[in-house]
Amino acid sequence: MDIDLITNILYAAIRTGTPLLLVALGEMICEKSGVLNLGQEGMMLLGAVAGFIAVYHTDSFMLGFVIAALSGVLASLIFAFVALNLNATQVATGLALTIFGTGLSAFIGSDYEGKTIEALPTIGFEILQNIPLIGKALFAQDAMVYFSWFMVIGCYIFFRAHRAGLAVRAAGENPDVGSNLGLPVMKIRYLAVMFGGAMAGLAGGYLSIAYTPLWTENMTAGKGWIALALVVFASWRIERVMLGAYLFGFASIMHLFAQGLGISISSNLLAILPYAATLIVLVVLSRNSEKLKLFEPVALGKPWHKTR
Amino acid sequence: MLKIEARAQPSKHWAYFSPILAVVLTLITGAILFSSLGQNPVEALYIFFISPIEDWYGISELLVKCIPILLCAYGLSLCYRASVWNIGAEGQLLMGGLIGSAMALQFVHSDSIWAMPLTLLAGILGGAAWAGIAAFLKLKMNSNEILVTIMLNYIALNLLVWAVHGPLKDPQGFNFPESALFAQSTILPVLFEGTRLHLGLVFVLLALAIIWVFVSKTFIGFQIRVLGMDKAAAKMAGFSQNKLSALVLLVCGGLAGLAGASEVSGPIGQLVPSISPGYGYAAIIVAFLGRLHPLGITLAGLLMALIFMGGEMAQISLALPSAITGIFQGLILFYLLSSDVLIRYRIKIKLPPINSVKKRVYPTQTEAQ
Numbered sequence: 001m002d003i004d005l006i007t008n009i010l011y012a013a014i015r016t017g018t019p020l021l022l023v024a025l026g027e028m029i030c031e032k033s034g035v036l037n038l039g040q041e042g043m044m045l046l047g048a049v050a051g052f053i054a055v056y057h058t059d060s061f062m063l064g065f066v067i068a069a070l071s072g073v074l075a076s077l078i079f080a081f082v083a084l085n086l087n088a089t090q091v092a093t094g095l096a097l098t099i100f101g102t103g104l105s106a107f108i109g110s111d112y113e114g115k116t117i118e119a120l121p122t123i124g125f126e127i128l129q130n131i132p133l134i135g136k137a138l139f140a141q142d143a144m145v146y147f148s149w150f151m152v153i154g155c156y157i158f159f160r161a162h163r164a165g166l167a168v169r170a171a172g173e174n175p176d177v178g179s180n181l182g183l184p185v186m187k188i189r190y191l192a193v194m195f196g197g198a199m200a201g202l203a204g205g206y207l208s209i210a211y212t213p214l215w216t217e218n219m220t221a222g223k224g225w226i227a228l229a230l231v232v233f234a235s236w237r238i239e240r241v242m243l244g245a246y247l248f249g250f251a252s253i254m255h256l257f258a259q260g261l262g263i264s265i266s267s268n269l270l271a272i273l274p275y276a277a278t279l280i281v282l283v284v285l286s287r288n289s290e291k292l293k294l295f296e297p298v299a300l301g302k303p304w305h306k307t308r
Numbered sequence: 309m310l311k312i313e314a315r316a317q318p319s320k321h322w323a324y325f326s327p328i329l330a331v332v333l334t335l336i337t338g339a340i341l342f343s344s345l346g347q348n349p350v351e352a353l354y355i356f357f358i359s360p361i362e363d364w365y366g367i368s369e370l371l372v373k374c375i376p377i378l379l380c381a382y383g384l385s386l387c388y389r390a391s392v393w394n395i396g397a398e399g400q401l402l403m404g405g406l407i408g409s410a411m412a413l414q415f416v417h418s419d420s421i422w423a424m425p426l427t428l429l430a431g432i433l434g435g436a437a438w439a440g441i442a443a444f445l446k447l448k449m450n451s452n453e454i455l456v457t458i459m460l461n462y463i464a465l466n467l468l469v470w471a472v473h474g475p476l477k478d479p480q481g482f483n484f485p486e487s488a489l490f491a492q493s494t495i496l497p498v499l500f501e502g503t504r505l506h507l508g509l510v511f512v513l514l515a516l517a518i519i520w521v522f523v524s525k526t527f528i529g530f531q532i533r534v535l536g537m538d539k540a541a542a543k544m545a546g547f548s549q550n551k552l553s554a555l556v557l558l559v560c561g562g563l564a565g566l567a568g569a570s571e572v573s574g575p576i577g578q579l580v581p582s583i584s585p586g587y588g589y590a591a592i593i594v595a596f597l598g599r600l601h602p603l604g605i606t607l608a609g610l611l612m613a614l615i616f617m618g619g620e621m622a623q624i625s626l627a628l629p630s631a632i633t634g635i636f637q638g639l640i641l642f643y644l645l646s647s648d649v650l651i652r653y654r655i656k657i658k659l660p661p662i663n664s665v666k667k668r669v670y671p672t673q674t675e676a677q
Contacts, residue, residue: 082645082646085312087649087652089645091393092641093645095395096593096638096641096642097638097642099641100637100639100641100642101638102634103631103632103633103636104635104638106629106634107629107634217631221462222458222462225458225462232455266470268466268469269466269470272467275466276463279451279456279459282455283445283449286450287450289450
């Protein structure tokens with residue numbers, strides 16, 4: 001086990017964790033406003049395919065990510081209309097979004113299946129990236145990794161120091177009281193769902209533009225679902241979402257680790273690791289239901305509409 | 309302005325009409341989709357929904373396709389009746405196929421009459437065990453069953469892929485990721501000469517009858533229904549929520565496992581990596597579209613099988629990607645959930661008055677001073 005290997009594993013863990021971080025951050029804000037959107041997987045796939053096609057034709061990474069985010073927002077608006085305006089069960093509506101997004105992305109992307117583009121370049125900081133062990137992981141990443149940190153800090157400040165952050169939480173804890181206090185609960189929830197859609201779209205775009213710069217059907221492979229577990233794991237706290245995303249990133253690249261140590265296990269078995277890790281974390285965390293209830297937004301997943 | 313207003317009583321009519329409305333809306337959207345792709349919408353819908361079942365062979369293929377979907381959907385309907393959000397029929401089906409195949413491969417060179425029953429039994433147990441994990445984690449460890457079953461789906465898929473690349477690979481198969489072909493004694497007999505329609509259809513009909521009687525006529529079925537409608541009432545009546553939840557999960561797992569085993573020992577005849585194009589997920593839609601009632605599910609399952617076949621047909625005749633199946637599946641569930649709003653709410657159209665004059669606010673005395 002040499003230093004180079006550890007350096008590279010840290011670097012890869014952060015890269016692998018970034019799409020999880022993006023989508024989990026969006027879903028967490030969405031859940032803070034009281035809306036449970038299980039459509040993350042579908043929105044990610046739509047973002048991935050739309051972003052990929054945009055970059056494939058224009059070679060503009062900026063445009064690719066903007067389109068990825070926009071397609072996530074569009075998809076989330078369908079969810080928002082059915083779940084918020086029509087008061088359908090949020091769980092089933094989210095499932096519908098995932099099924100729809102999986103189908104639509106495969107349909108749109110069938111002509112692009114297996115095609116590749118040039119990956120998003122990394123931006124290295126001169127001296128800093130040569131710091132042993134952590135230099136490469138922290139200072140030689142691509143723009144989206146830095147963007148994800150910017151979003152983490154932004155969300156942190158938004159919830160800690162901004163009135164609007166309080167309004168989002170009010171909508172998720174007790175929409176009736178929030179509404180009676182004059183908060184536009186519906187608008188807040190819509191915006192939160194759209195933010196979640198944009199982040200999921202970006203996460204998908206990151207996969208198809210930066211992480212593995214190609215498009216294949218179903219390429220998210222359950223990352224949207226893992227992100228949902230991640231939000232529970234993080235007990236709806238931003239700093240823990242970040243930590244959790246990188247831990248899952250690490251679990252996903254364990255095969256590199258195993259190869260480095262000279263252990264040979266079938267790669268198909270190792271592919272189980274992130275899902276198994278998710279299961280174990282879920283079980284460990286949820287054993288104590290009282291504690292979990294303490295952090296969960298009270299009105300999460302409950303249909304609500306203004307009565308007066 | 310459209311506004312929704314709660315009904316005093318859920319509408320019985322709309323409970324029946326909303327699936328029909330959903331299907332109609334899906335067809336209309338499909339027509340729009342086809343015409344935006346430069347196809348003649350009427351012709352395209354004909355190719356998608358009618359041409360697969362124009363002849364008897366097509367109908368027999370429709371029944372072949374609906375076997376795994378219906379077996380999964382009957383089980384899922386039990387879970388949803390008890391408000392257990394089991395999304396894991398896909399994984400349970402895959403495990404049924406995997407364990408069933410492992411059993412079937414023991415009989416490759418045998419013509420024992422036990423080969424087929426044991427394969428099916430292994431499939432049922434495999435599926436039930438997979439659902440059992442979810443039941444254990446939900447009931448004893450208090451984990452969220454949605455996330456648990458989804459994760460188990462991905463784990464089952466990877467286990468299956470591992471098995472066909474590893475322990476269950478055909479030694480004489482030129483390194484293809486496939487198992488050996490099952491012996492004739494393991495293959496489910498074909499019901500009608502010249503078709504692929506196999507014994508699985510009988511399992512479906514049996515499951516239909518048993519689930520129907522079970523839900524509507526037995527005490528346990530009654531308990532499940534009460535649990536789904538009102539948890540507090542079920543608790544007051546002394547029904548054990550844990551036992552009922554475990555029961556529905558195990559039954560669903562067993563049925564899905566049977567579906568998987570019937571696929572590998574039926575139309576496929578060996579274990580391959582892609583034994584299911586998402587039957588387990590489609591079954592979720594089928595369960596909802598069929599209003600969780602066995603008869604409704606049967607109709608919805610036939611429609612879903614038709615959508616699968618239509619997707620293949622669209623690929624052959626219209627040169628469209630077969631992923632269009634997924635679009636139709638998503639649309640139908642979206643429209644169903646949207647139409648369901650009419651059961652509990654009525655839609656009111658509120659127009660603003662024509663000469664809307666803003667109310668004048670006169671200053672009160674204190675303010676005027």
